[in-house]
Amino acid sequence: KMSESPYSFSLTTFSPSGKLVQIEYALQAVSQGTTSLGIKAKDGVVIATEKKLPDLLKPSSIQKVNNLTDNIGVVYSGLNPDSRVLVTKGRKLAQQYYRTYKENIPISMIVKKIANVMQEYTQSGGVRPFGVSLLIAGYDESGPQLFQVDPSGSYFGWKASAIGKNTLNAKTFLEKRYNEDMELEDAIHTAILTLKEGFEGQMTENNIEIGVVNQQGEFRVLSTSEVKDYLGEVE
Amino acid sequence: LAYMSILEYNGGAVLAMVGKNCVAIASDTRFGIQHQTVSTDFSKVFRITDKTFVGFPGLASDTQTMLNKLKFRIKLYSLDEDREMEPKIVSNLLQTLLYEKRFGPFFVEPVVAGLDKNNKPFISAMDLIGAPLLAEDFVLSGTASEAMYGMCETLYRPDLEPEDLFEVVSQCLLSSVNRDALSGWGAVVHVITADGITSRVLKGRQ
DSSP: OGGGSTTOSBSOOBOTTSOBHHHHHHHHHHHTSOOEEEEEETTEEEEEEEOOOOTTSOGGGOOOSEEEETTEEEEEEEOHHHHHHHHHHHHHHHHHHHHHHSSOOOHHHHHHHHHHHHHHTTSSBTOOOOSEEEEEEEEETTEEEEEEEOTTSOEEEOSEEEESTTHHHHHHHHHHHOOTTOOHHHHHHHHHHHHHHTOOSOOOTTSEEEEEEETTOOEEEOOHHHHHHHHHHHO | OOOSOGGGSSOOEEEEEEOSSEEEEEEEOOEEETTEEEESOOOOEEEEETTEEEEOOBOHHHHHHHHHHHHHHHHHHHHHHSSOOOHHHHHHHHHHHHHTTTTSOOSBOOEEEEEOTTOOEEEEEEOTTOOEEEOSSEEEEETTHHHHHHHHHHHOOSSOOHHHHHHHHHHHHHHHHTTOTTSOSOEEEEEEETTEEEEEEEOOOO
8 A cells, every 4th residue: 555655745845934955955956067048039039058078978968958849848956867857747748738639738738737746746755856946938929938947846927037156146147147138039139148158168159058939939949050040140 | 128238328419519619519308218219308417617618428327437537637737737627628538538438438429619728619429438530510318319410511501600500500409409309309509709608598399
């Protein structure tokens, strides 16, 4: 019986001060992860991340920015394997929604569903919280949207945000640079500049990843040559 | 009395038609158990959102059950998604609900009629296991279906104004159910426009 299993109790329990320390520690894991950021423009959304890899590693074998659907993408900061689980679950949830309603899942709904999954892992037997924060970007009938989801399952809608190592500096930089009338191209340039702020060493098309969703509702990870072009424009 | 199909146990007829920036949906109001008429005010069409109606002709018990199942899903959807369900999505959801019972189906053959968020008319029908029919002119379902097809094909023309649409739908329905022993005993017609809904009760042959 499930209740007899030694793992039938929740590993995430309250401390006397009213905190869930496992979630605090998960947030720590996130803040030690590489920086990711997202910027919502008038006509689209851009998300980007550092891809700091050892020299011998093949950059193309690691993809940090992923599609959840044709028009929704996601980037994370934290533990890569945990992010893979959420991406897989998110993709399946989106298709289940389509199967029932024959309509593409609204961004707000997939965010809610993924957030609920993450919350379940803070209140279930034998599991630990996810060690990632996600930035989910998409363009649907309600326009361009950017959401952050945390290990606790909390989610927030942002105009621009950053997660991971350099989040404080990046957010300060974004607050100065952001304006509501930004167009997608400006947002991509600003994203690159923001990443550059906290970047150790030389930033190239092989150690950053950029995902963009446009007004036509197509989310795409930019190719290395496209990233190279943008980097050239920013110099 | 012998009946060929459980769909003929209670009897009933539902019809929906597209007009100019409007839709109409109508049903007879007989509730019978085989040859015996039990009630004359049992409409098979129900308003499920502001501008969408669904009709469930077939086995009366399943009419009520499907209505309740659908209303349940629609209410949760509105709360979860903070928006009203469009008629097309209602139709898609119904198809899913019906197919889930593929090997022990609900004995209803639904008709959906409504205006989408841009007030564009939408109608659809489906069989008892959810196979959809998306039409631009009219859809119908029930024990008087053959007569209704004949009437609609003859009387229908596109872009009817709401008042004219009402007349055409009423004539199609009444003449058809008058030739069907299991349908009739009154009718109700709803006309949905961007401004609102007009519902009228018809008295047919008694």
